[in-house]
Each structure stands twice: as structure tokens, then as C-alpha cells.
Amino acid sequence: MKSTTALNSLPASYIRGGTSKGIFLNRKYLPTDHSEWPSIFLKIMGSPDPEHGRQMNGMGGGVSSGSKIMVLESPTPTQAAAGIDAQYTFAQIGIEDSEIDYSGNCGNLSSVVGIFAVDEGICVPRQSVSSTGETLGTVRLWNTNTNKEIHTTFPLTSDLRADLDKGQVSIAGVPGEASQIVLDFVRPGGARTGKLLPTNNPVDQLTITENNISRQYSASLVDATNPTVFVDSEEIFGSKYLPSEDVYANSGSKVLHNTIENIRKAGAVRMGLDPSAQAQPKIAILGVPQKNSSVPSDGIPHEIEIQALSMGVLHRAVPVTVGLCLGVAGSVEGTIIHKILQQTRSATTNQSDPERLRQGLIRMKHPSGIMDVGAQFDEEGSAISAKVIRTGRRLMQGVVWL
Incomplete structure (x- = not known):
């Protein structure tokens, strides 16, 4: 044509x-x-x-x-x-x-x-x-x-x-x-940048200047299936627990969204990506499971909580590529994801199920429910596969x- x-x-x-x-x-x-x-x-x-x-x-x-x-x-x-x-x-x-x-x-x-x-x-x-x-x-x-x-x-x-x-x-x-x-x-590693960790660091310090005040935020910059900027909830909200999703839509959310977007843009620059591209990289905020979290019918609690933003808006679930990126990063020592999983798994026994760990499975909770993601690595430590179930x-x- x-x-x-x-x-x-x-x-x-x-x-x-x-x-x-x-x-x-x-x-x-x-x-x-x-x-x-x-x-x-x-x-x-x-x-x-x-x-x-x-x-x-x-x-x-x-x-x-x-x-x-x-x-x-x-x-x-x-x-x-x-x-x-x-x-x-x-x-x-x-x-x-x-x-x-x-x-x-x-x-x-x-x-x-x-x-x-x-x-x-x-x-x-x-x-x-x-x-x-x-x-x-x-x-x-x-x-x-x-x-x-x-x-x-x-x-x-x-x-x-x-x-x-x-x-x-x-x-x-x-x-x-x-x-x-x-x-x-x-x-899946290096989907955009050619490297699983574009900066070679499991955690980077990103400097954000707002209202003439500069502050550093710790972030894991990971490129697997799609590049993502991961930030701990404590960095944004001052608590290891993620807040209610309402916080993204209340009257004062504009300042919050601006901060999150500036962190995302700073992460993009550090990863060698275009900060003006709204779709990539994504940004996700991570927290430990709430103490009163319900346990799914299979008896396996989730190990990490996530709130991901897509084009400046809180995703009602989680983008699959962000979930898979988390699944890969969970096996990379020193990343924010790895640290949270260590904390969670050391505090409980059934989350350290040997078969799930062998399969590289991570169970995350997002705003709409639960997602299991898995990653497999070769003997050299390179990710050879990242899998997820969809319908x-x-x-x-x-x-x-x-």
C-alpha cells in the first residue's frame, strides 16, 4: 500500500x-x-x-x-x-x-x-x-x-x-x-540499554532539585524486558509500607507526581535513555508486605508490594514487563528488590519454599491483586528466561x- x-x-x-x-x-x-x-x-x-x-x-x-x-x-x-x-x-x-x-x-x-x-x-x-x-x-x-x-x-x-x-x-x-x-x-537482560544493570550498580543515587532544594534518592536501575526505575517506599513516603492508592489522586498529589516523574527522568538519564519519553523507562515504588495482608488460597503469602506508574498514572495492576523486570532483579544481589526479598524471606518460613526458590519465583502484590513472576539464570549469572502467566x-x- x-x-x-x-x-x-x-x-x-x-x-x-x-x-x-x-x-x-x-x-x-x-x-x-x-x-x-x-x-x-x-x-x-x-x-x-x-x-x-x-x-x-x-x-x-x-x-x-x-x-x-x-x-x-x-x-x-x-x-x-x-x-x-x-x-x-x-x-x-x-x-x-x-x-x-x-x-x-x-x-x-x-x-x-x-x-x-x-x-x-x-x-x-x-x-x-x-x-x-x-x-x-x-x-x-x-x-x-x-x-x-x-x-x-x-x-x-x-x-x-x-x-x-x-x-x-x-x-x-x-x-x-x-x-x-x-x-x-x-x-531478557539489556532490552534497551544492552545491559541488565545499565550503570553496573545495583543501587544508584539520583539527585533531584525541586524548589531550589536538592535531595538524593536511592534507586535500582534495571533493564530486563523493559527498563525500570525501582525506588523503595521509604524514599518517597518515609515508610517501608506502601500507602493507599488514594494518595496518588488526592488534592496534594501533584507534588508527589512531580517528584516521582523527576526521579524517573533522572533514572532515564543515568541509564542513557531519553527522559522525555513518557513510556520508558517505567518507575515502580516497592514496599514490604503489610502485616495484615491476606494469604491467598494456596497458602503462599506475597513477598513484596509494588505500585507502578505508567505515563504518569498509577497502573491499576502492574505492567507485565515491570513485573518481569522485578522478577529478574530479585536475583541480583544488592538491588532494592533483592534486599526486600531477603528481609521478607528471613521473617517467614513458607515464603522460602525450596521449590519456589528453585524456580526463581517471586510473588508480588499490586493494586489489583497478586502476580507470580519467575526468572532463570545460567552458571555465569546471566538471565536466560523470564516467565509469567497471562490470559x-x-x-x-x-x-x-x-
Whole structure:
């Protein structure tokens, strides 16, 4: 396609992956000239919407987790020779402005990219059989934003399409149960910077100047699946326990948000990233479990609490890539995450379950519930895999009008 002059619609699918929803497009329906993509993406989402921030004129929902687009295509010959089944590009669309951010990846939507690739006939899933005799399909993906390989595995129907309604698992932030999707980030370290610890330090001191007063904040700057700035709750709130989420929305929250954003920008600079890019790096504030925290039905309490902000707004759950980044950083000695886990695990016995530790599993609590993340390392200490369980649902297939 060379021009969008006469174009008023595009074939598209609307799919939920994890706690995000987005528009999925086959690359063959888009203009060959990438400079024409931004205007198309903005029209699809209904951006910019500076007055209301609701994206009422498009498919966006006024929140970062619903203002996303995935573009899929066949692998290059070189990628195919290396075992890649499909490649994809993620675009985070601004809500109140016209910004389109390609600097990172979306872990939630990545969980259903392989499903869309199979639906579109871009690839055929690699078949395997689970220990319970279930037929599974795996799609090996290449993310162009981070230049990383990602595998997604899901149940298959008899005609080799994804079966998403088996009622196997539930995830926090989404009602009901659905089929289990395993998302595996291969060699997740250095997604943007090329290094798991971009500064080589497990903790850095970031200097923030506000109202002519300078203060240092300790932060772990970690780049795994997506770069993230991790800060201890005591640094922000003066308590090892995270506050109620209401603190981010009360009348005095503007000062808090400015401080958090300035820390994020300082971390971006130290990591060698663009501080003006709103989507990357993310920032997350960490705390130890509250004393009155409830224990899940499996009897395993969570080990760490997290409040993550995405594009300046508290995420109602946690971005999967931030969760996975935490999962990797938890095994890196000296990071804020590692220190909190040491404190938590030394205080209880069942959180130090040998099998969970062997699998590298960490259980975190976010504003909507619990998420388990895991990471595996090789003998040299390099992260070889970061995994998380997601669910997904096809919501719509048809055309999106421009």
C-alpha cells in the first residue's frame, strides 16, 4: 500500500492480553512508508484528546493500558532461519497529546501476539503435548522495539487455533477464568540499554532539585524486558509500607507526581535513555508486605508490594514487563528488590519454599491483586528466561475506521 489518500478503514482485531487491550494490525495493510503510520494510529485511538482525555472519538479508553497498537508481520529470512515465527512492533499512543512511543514493549499484549499471528495465517504454531495430554501451541516472536526473542504458549483447538476459554487460571485485574498463556522472555537482560544493570550498580543515587532544594534518592536501575526505575517506599513516603492508592489522586498529589516523574527522568538519564519519553523507562515504588495482608488460597503469602506508574498514572495492576523486570532483579544481589526479598524471606518460613526458590519465583502484590513472576539464570549469572502467566480474549475482528 503506497498511499492512505482514499483509505478510510483497515482490517483489525481488538484483543485483550493480560490487563491491557489493544488494536492488532497486519503489517501488509499499512502503508509501506512508516511516516504515514502516526496519523493512522492517532485516528484509530482517538488522540489527541487534550480537553477530556477520554479518546471518545476512537478505540482508546483514556488509560495507557488501552491506548496500544500492535503491528505484526512475517519474519525476515534471517529471523526465520533462526527459528522466529513472526515479528511485531508495539506502539504506545498518547492520550492527551500526539506522542507515539516505540521505545519499549508491552508484556501484557505480547501474550496474545502469537495468537493473532496464527489467526492471520502469518505462522503455524509449534505443537507439543502437556503432562496432562493437552495439545499446546508455541509461537516464537521477535519484538522490534527491544530486539528480543519472546515465546508464547497456549492451548490449541483441533484446527490448531488458540483455545482461550478453557477456564484454567485467573489473573488479578480481570474477572473470571480463562486459558493459561505462558509468556517467556528469552535472554531478557539489556532490552534497551544492552545491559541488565545499565550503570553496573545495583543501587544508584539520583539527585533531584525541586524548589531550589536538592535531595538524593536511592534507586535500582534495571533493564530486563523493559527498563525500570525501582525506588523503595521509604524514599518517597518515609515508610517501608506502601500507602493507599488514594494518595496518588488526592488534592496534594501533584507534588508527589512531580517528584516521582523527576526521579524517573533522572533514572532515564543515568541509564542513557531519553527522559522525555513518557513510556520508558517505567518507575515502580516497592514496599514490604503489610502485616495484615491476606494469604491467598494456596497458602503462599506475597513477598513484596509494588505500585507502578505508567505515563504518569498509577497502573491499576502492574505492567507485565515491570513485573518481569522485578522478577529478574530479585536475583541480583544488592538491588532494592533483592534486599526486600531477603528481609521478607528471613521473617517467614513458607515464603522460602525450596521449590519456589528453585524456580526463581517471586510473588508480588499490586493494586489489583497478586502476580507470580519467575526468572532463570545460567552458571555465569546471566538471565536466560523470564516467565509469567497471562490470559487473553479476542474481543472484535473487522475493520477500524479512520
